[in-house]
Amino acid sequence: MVGNRSYRVHxxxxxxxxxLLRELRRKHGHTLRSAASELGVAPSxxxxxxxxxxxxGEAATQRLSDYYHVPAEVINLATGRVPxxxxxxxxxxxxxxxxxxxxxxx
Numbered sequence: 001m002v003g004n005r006s007y008r009v010h011x012x013x014x015x016x017x018x019x020l021l022r023e024l025r026r027k028h029g030h031t032l033r034s035a036a037s038e039l040g041v042a043p044s045x046x047x048x049x050x051x052x053x054x055x056x057g058e059a060a061t062q063r064l065s066d067y068y069h070v071p072a073e074v075i076n077l078a079t080g081r082v083p084x085x086x087x088x089x090x091x092x093x094x095x096x097x098x099x100x101x102x103x104x105x106x
Contacts, residue, residue: 016052016078017049017052017056017075017078017079018049018050018051018052020074020075020078021046021049021050021056021064021068021075022050024064024068024070025050025068028068032046032047032050035067038067039060039063039064039067040063041060041063055079056075056079061075061076061079
């Protein structure tokens with residue numbers, strides 16, 4: 001699946017939600033106008049999200065997730081939003097942060 005490969009590369013590189021959305025759209029072969037129309041947003045709105053000039057809200061996240069066939073968590077993480085359950089796990093086990101950093105090189 002095109003989307004899975006793209007988001008994994010972006011997540012590994014720590015790139016922005018803007019670049020992730022732009023690459024997903026291009027990999028799926030959609031123009032800005034066609035994607036915006038199918039997503040139900042103005043082309044200017046999608047363009048601003050893809051340039052990082054407009055935040056990606058939660059409602060837009062779900063539509064983008066469905067449209068590009070990637071988990072909503074991927075878009076949320078790219079925007080800096082960490083799922084509440086992950087935060088709870090890390091708060092309960094802060095010692096795991098060092099292990100994760102060591103394992104994944106951060």
